[in-house]
Amino acid sequence: MIVTRFAPSPNGSLHLGHAYSAITAHDCARMGDGRFLLRIEDIDGSRSRSELADEFRADLQWLGLSWEDVPPQSTRLARYSEAAERLKATGLLYPCNCTRADIMATDPEMGPLGPIYPGHCRHNPPDPTRQKVAWRMDVAAAMEAVGPLTWIDERFGEQRMSADLMGDVVLVRKDCDTPSSYHLSATLDDAADGVTLVTRGMDLFMATHIHRLLQALLGLPSPHWYHHDLLVDDDGRKLAKRRGSPSLVDRRLAGQDGLILAADLRAGTFPAGLVLSHSLE
Numbered sequence: 007m008i009v010t011r012f013a014p015s016p017n018g019s020l021h022l023g024h025a026y027s028a029i030t031a032h033d034c035a036r037m038g039d040g041r042f043l044l045r046i047e048d049i050d051g052s053r054s055r056s057e058l059a060d061e062f063r064a065d066l067q068w069l070g071l072s073w074e075d076v077p078p079q080s081t082r083l084a085r086y087s088e089a090a091e092r093l094k095a096t097g098l099l100y101p102c103n104c105t106r107a108d109i110m111a112t113d114p115e116m117g118p119l120g121p122i123y124p125g126h127c128r129h130n131p132p133d134p135t136r137q138k139v140a141w142r143m144d145v146a147a148a149m150e151a152v153g154p155l156t157w158i159d160e161r162f163g164e165q166r167m168s169a170d171l172m173g174d175v176v177l178v179r180k181d182c183d184t185p186s187s188y189h190l191s192a193t194l195d196d197a198a199d200g201v202t203l204v205t206r207g208m209d210l211f212m213a214t215h216i217h218r219l220l221q222a223l224l225g226l227p228s229p230h231w232y233h234h235d236l237l238v239d240d241d242g243r244k245l246a247k248r249r250g251s252p253s254l255v256d257r258r259l260a261g262q263d264g265l266i267l268a269a270d271l272r273a274g275t276f277p278a279g280l281v282l283s284h285s286l287e
Contacts, residue, residue: 007038007039007040007041007202008034008035008037008038008039008040008041008202008203009035009040009041009043009199009200009201009202009203010031010032010034010035010040010041010042010043010201010202010203010204010205011031011042011043011044011045011076011196011199011201011204011205012024012027012028012031012032012042012043012044012045012066012073013044013045013046013047013192013195014046014047014062015046015047015048015050015053015054016046016047016048016050016054016055016056016057016058016059016062017050017053017054017055017058018058018253019058019061019253019254019255019256020061020062020065020253020254020255021245021246021251021252021253021254022237022245022251022252022254022271022276022277022280023207023236023237023244023245023246023251024065024254025065025069025254025267025268025271026234026237026271027205027206027207027234028066028069028071029069029071029268029271029272030205030232030234031205032071032072032073033272034203034205034232035203040202041074042071042072042073042074043073043074043075043076043199043201044062044063044066044073044074044075044076045076045077045078045079045195045199046059046062046078046079047078047079047188047191047192047195048078048079048080049079049080049083049184049185049186049191050184051181051184054080059078061255064255064258065254065255065258065264068254068258068264069254069264069265069267069268070264070265070268071268076199079191079195082191082194082195082198083185083186085194085198086185086186086190086191086194087185087186089190089194089224090141090177090178090186090190092224093143093177093223093224094141096151096223097147098143098144098147098148098151098223099141099142099143099144099177099178100127100128100131100141100142100144100174101127101131101132101133101134101139101140101141101142102123102126102127102128102131102132102139102140102141102142102176103127103132103137103138103139103140103180104123104126104127106121108126109121109123109124112124112126115173117171117172117173117212118171118172118212119172119175119212119213122172122173123142123173123174123175125174127142128142128144128174138180139180140176140178140179140180141176141177141178142174142175142176142177143174143175143177143216144174145169145170145172145173145174145175145216145219146170148169148219148223149167149169149170149219151223152219152222152223154166154167155167155218155219155222156218157214157215157218157228157230157231158230158231159211159214159230159231159232159233160203160230160231160232161232161233162233165214165215167215167218167219168215169215169216169218169219171212171215172212172213172215172216175187175189175216176189177189177190177220178190188213189213189216189217189220190220192217193217193220193221193224193226194224194226196229197221197226197227201229202229202230203229203230203231203232204229204230204231204232205231205232205233205234206231206232206233206234207233207234207235207236207244208233208234208235208236208283208284209236209244210233211233214231214233235282235283235284236282236283237276237280237281237282237283238280238281238282238283239279239280240279242283244283245280
């Protein structure tokens with residue numbers, strides 16, 4: 007059985023890019039007579055707004071989608087902590103107190119997910135008992151520990167795991183309000199929820215290398231992935247809450263027909279100024 011999920015963060019209203027992603031996940035599950043899950047990723051500290059979860063459900067219903075709710079991330083913190091402790095015990099995590107400004111000051115190499123951490127704290131780790139620290143994964147050591155790995159993307163076929171392209175990513179954040187990074191929490195959640203096909207945008211394609219590595223380290227099953235194209239504006243920028251992309255709730259309250267909108271998105275008929283990006287970046 008195919009099990010997919012849509013996992014929005016309640017830090018702003020959904021927009022058309024979210025609608026396209028939710029419809030993709032929903033339809034992949036339905037074509038396989040499977041299950042489509044809704045998981046609220048609500049551990050973004052003070053930015054998370056609990057009232058938005060019901061708004062999201064109203065948006066999905068307006069689009070004509072049906073789903074199963076699974077527990078939100080805020081109920082899973084103990085699982086994240088337990089996994090982090092297991093990884094620390096292997097010696098594959100190290101404490102880091104570098105800020106983004108510190109990293110940028112070193113003129114770091116840029117990778118597919120942003121600046122690659124130059125490794126200062128890998129060689130000179132701070133004392134985690136004396137200050138707040140993040141915990142990074144020594145990716146090269148982790149790759150050596152697990153050996154060669156592959157993962158399957160339903161569009162692009164078998165991929166060889168190359169997590170080193172992202173550098174030493176943060177798995178446990180310094181901010182205690184957001185204890186787990188996206189990489190760790192999403193990987194654990196997908197396993198716990200029995201997700202067999204992870205559908206998400208092409209902007210997260212390279213992150214999958216890290217997630218496949220974490221699955222191997224933690225003994226988790228490896229699903230298949232399907233990375234869909236992104237809706238972007240005329241300037242090639244993906245839609246984003248922070249740039250004020252028109253929200254679904256605004257369209258819904260204005261009387262737009264959600265079923266027609268969903269049919270248009272499936273057919274590739276997008277509002278003026280929006281196109282699909284086929285880039286792997």
